[in-house]
Amino acid sequence: MEIVICPDATEAGRLGANAIVALLQRKPDAVLGLATGSSPMAIYDELVRRRQSGEVSFAQARAFTLDEYVGLASDHRETYHNVIRRDFVDRVDFAPAAVHGPDGLAADLPAVCHEYEEAIVTAGGVDLQILGIGTDGHIGFNEPSSSLASRTRIKTLATQTRIDNARFFGGDVDQVPTHCITQGLGTIMDARHVVLVASGHGKAEAVHQLAEGPVSAMWPATILQHHPHVTVLLDEAAAGRVQLYSYYRETYAAKPQWQGL
Numbered sequence: 001m002e003i004v005i006c007p008d009a010t011e012a013g014r015l016g017a018n019a020i021v022a023l024l025q026r027k028p029d030a031v032l033g034l035a036t037g038s039s040p041m042a043i044y045d046e047l048v049r050r051r052q053s054g055e056v057s058f059a060q061a062r063a064f065t066l067d068e069y070v071g072l073a074s075d076h077r078e079t080y081h082n083v084i085r086r087d088f089v090d091r092v093d094f095a096p097a098a099v100h101g102p103d104g105l106a107a108d109l110p111a112v113c114h115e116y117e118e119a120i121v122t123a124g125g126v127d128l129q130i131l132g133i134g135t136d137g138h139i140g141f142n143e144p145s146s147s148l149a150s151r152t153r154i155k156t157l158a159t160q161t162r163i164d165n166a167r168f169f170g171g172d173v174d175q176v177p178t179h180c181i182t183q184g185l186g187t188i189m190d191a192r193h194v195v196l197v198a199s200g201h202g203k204a205e206a207v208h209q210l211a212e213g214p215v216s217a218m219w220p221a222t223i224l225q226h227h228p229h230v231t232v233l234l235d236e237a238a239a240g241r242v243q244l245y246s247y248y249r250e251t252y253a254a255k256p257q258w259q260g261l
């Protein structure tokens with residue numbers, strides 16, 4: 001796991017965008033794993049700029065989103081389908097049917113979960129998965145106590161997550177759905193490269209556990225310690241509780257150019 005402490009979230013976004021641009025330059029039809037939330041926005045904003053300057057194209061790329069609320073009307077602003085389109089997909093040049101997400105309104109949700117897993121495999125697997133992290137250490141919507149080997153399934157949202165996300169629902173926690181469909185931790189672990197981005201003091205404990213804590217279902221992101229290629233992009237505040245702060249700074253500063261992310 002490579003931990004990179006950046007001066008601010010904008011720089012973290014620039015480094016995340018670099019990894020995606022490099023991937024698409026060598027593999028234009030790469031499969032991306034997209035995450036919603038405020039954390040990846042700096043990456044998306046930078047990718048939009050690089051698209052506008054002609055440095056990168058998403059025309060042949062495909063993408064799968066991580067998760068979706070269950071039961072939100074399809075025209076609700078906060079379905080993750082609508083959020084990811086607004087925040088990123090519609091701002092670049094993806095082909096119309098290239099971005100997939102689980103259907104949280106389907107009558108048979110377990111079948112949706114199963115088919116989603118199959119669709120990712122059929123596409124050749126995710127080349128690069130973008131992740132944020134919840135204050136309780138969740139990734140996707142894999143809440144504390146999630147099986148470390150879990151696949152795409154229906155989950156109950158933790159109260160803390162619903163409180164955290166109430167800001168997107170007019171501050172009213174009762175408007176936040178109680179259930180979701182999320183890729184499992186096992187699904188996320190199948191991605192070839194994981195780029196996790198975190199900013200702000202609120203993420204500092206989750207980041208410390210992710211990088212330095214024992215692997216535990218109580219901090220689901222810790223499963224990434226078993227992944228062969230993870231890049232963690234932090235701002236100073238999110239790095240506020242790491243034990244090996246100086247080591248991470250020195251490693252990145254001394255890193256040879258040819259090593260990439």
Ligand SMILES: N[C@@H]1[C@@H](O)[C@H](O)[C@@H](COP(=O)(O)O)O[C@@H]1O
Pocket residue numbers: 035036037038039040066067131132133134135139140141161165
């Ligand atoms: N399901 C999403 C996660 O994918 C996201 O990483 C996390 C953090 O969100 P934010 O980046 O807005 O802090 O919360 C949400 O619940």
